[in-house]
Amino acid sequence: KQAQIGVNEAQDIAKKLSLKAFEGGYKVMIIWMAEEMHPSAANKLLKLLEEPPDKTVFILIVEDDEQLLPTIKSRCQPVQFH
Numbered sequence: 605k606q607a608q609i610g611v612n613e614a615q616d617i618a619k620k621l622s623l624k625a626f627e628g629g630y631k632v633m634i635i636w637m638a639e640e641m642h643p644s645a646a647n648k649l650l651k652l653l654e655e656p657p658d659k660t661v662f663i664l665i666v667e668d669d670e671q672l673l674p675t676i677k678s679r680c681q682p683v684q685f686h
Contacts, residue, residue, distance in 0.1 A: 614645035630659045638664035639671035646673045653679045
Protein backbone atom coordinates (compact mmCIF):
# COMPACT_ATOMS: atom_id res chain seq x y z
CA LYS A 605 0.00 0.00 0.00
CA GLN A 606 1.37 3.39 -0.97
CA ALA A 607 1.27 6.26 1.50
CA GLN A 608 -0.91 9.16 0.50
CA ILE A 609 -1.97 12.29 2.35
CA GLY A 610 -5.74 12.37 2.11
CA VAL A 611 -8.55 14.82 2.77
CA ASN A 612 -8.97 13.64 6.37
CA GLU A 613 -5.35 14.48 7.14
CA ALA A 614 -5.78 17.90 5.50
CA GLN A 615 -8.80 18.55 7.73
CA ASP A 616 -6.77 17.52 10.79
CA ILE A 617 -4.00 19.94 9.80
CA ALA A 618 -6.48 22.81 9.44
CA LYS A 619 -8.04 21.96 12.80
CA LYS A 620 -4.69 21.81 14.60
CA LEU A 621 -3.57 25.12 13.13
CA SER A 622 -6.71 26.80 14.42
CA LEU A 623 -5.57 26.08 18.00
CA LYS A 624 -3.49 28.57 19.98
CA ALA A 625 0.26 28.12 20.15
CA PHE A 626 1.32 26.48 23.42
CA GLU A 627 4.64 28.26 23.89
CA GLY A 628 6.76 30.70 21.90
CA GLY A 629 3.93 32.04 19.79
CA TYR A 630 4.78 30.14 16.58
CA LYS A 631 3.06 27.09 15.12
CA VAL A 632 5.03 24.84 12.79
CA MET A 633 3.44 22.25 10.53
CA ILE A 634 5.81 19.74 8.93
CA ILE A 635 4.34 17.77 6.05
CA TRP A 636 6.54 14.81 5.17
CA MET A 637 6.35 13.44 1.59
CA ALA A 638 4.16 16.34 0.47
CA GLU A 639 4.39 15.13 -3.14
CA GLU A 640 2.18 12.21 -2.08
CA MET A 641 -0.65 14.58 -1.23
CA HIS A 642 -3.94 13.69 -2.91
CA PRO A 643 -5.10 16.55 -5.17
CA SER A 644 -8.26 17.08 -3.12
CA ALA A 645 -6.16 17.33 0.07
CA ALA A 646 -3.81 19.77 -1.66
CA ASN A 647 -6.76 21.95 -2.65
CA LYS A 648 -7.95 21.96 0.95
CA LEU A 649 -4.53 23.09 2.20
CA LEU A 650 -4.05 25.61 -0.60
CA LYS A 651 -6.08 28.27 1.23
CA LEU A 652 -3.94 27.83 4.36
CA LEU A 653 -0.75 28.09 2.33
CA GLU A 654 -1.98 31.25 0.58
CA GLU A 655 -3.02 32.98 3.77
CA PRO A 656 -1.51 31.17 6.77
CA PRO A 657 -2.64 32.14 10.27
CA ASP A 658 -0.35 34.58 12.07
CA LYS A 659 2.97 33.13 13.21
CA THR A 660 2.48 29.88 11.31
CA VAL A 661 5.26 28.16 9.39
CA PHE A 662 4.76 25.29 6.96
CA ILE A 663 7.63 22.97 6.10
CA LEU A 664 6.88 20.68 3.18
CA ILE A 665 9.46 17.93 2.73
CA VAL A 666 9.61 16.29 -0.69
CA GLU A 667 11.96 13.89 -2.42
CA ASP A 668 11.04 15.08 -5.92
CA ASP A 669 9.73 18.63 -6.15
CA GLU A 670 8.59 18.01 -9.74
CA GLN A 671 5.86 15.74 -8.36
CA LEU A 672 4.48 18.49 -6.14
CA LEU A 673 1.36 20.14 -7.52
CA PRO A 674 2.23 23.40 -9.31
CA THR A 675 -0.35 25.35 -7.26
CA ILE A 676 1.35 24.24 -4.04
CA LYS A 677 4.86 24.66 -5.42
CA SER A 678 4.18 28.26 -6.52
CA ARG A 679 3.38 29.24 -2.93
CA CYS A 680 6.54 27.81 -1.41
CA GLN A 681 10.13 28.94 -1.07
CA PRO A 682 12.37 26.03 -2.04
CA VAL A 683 15.41 25.11 0.04
CA GLN A 684 17.48 22.14 -1.11
CA PHE A 685 19.50 19.87 1.17
CA HIS A 686 22.01 17.48 -0.37
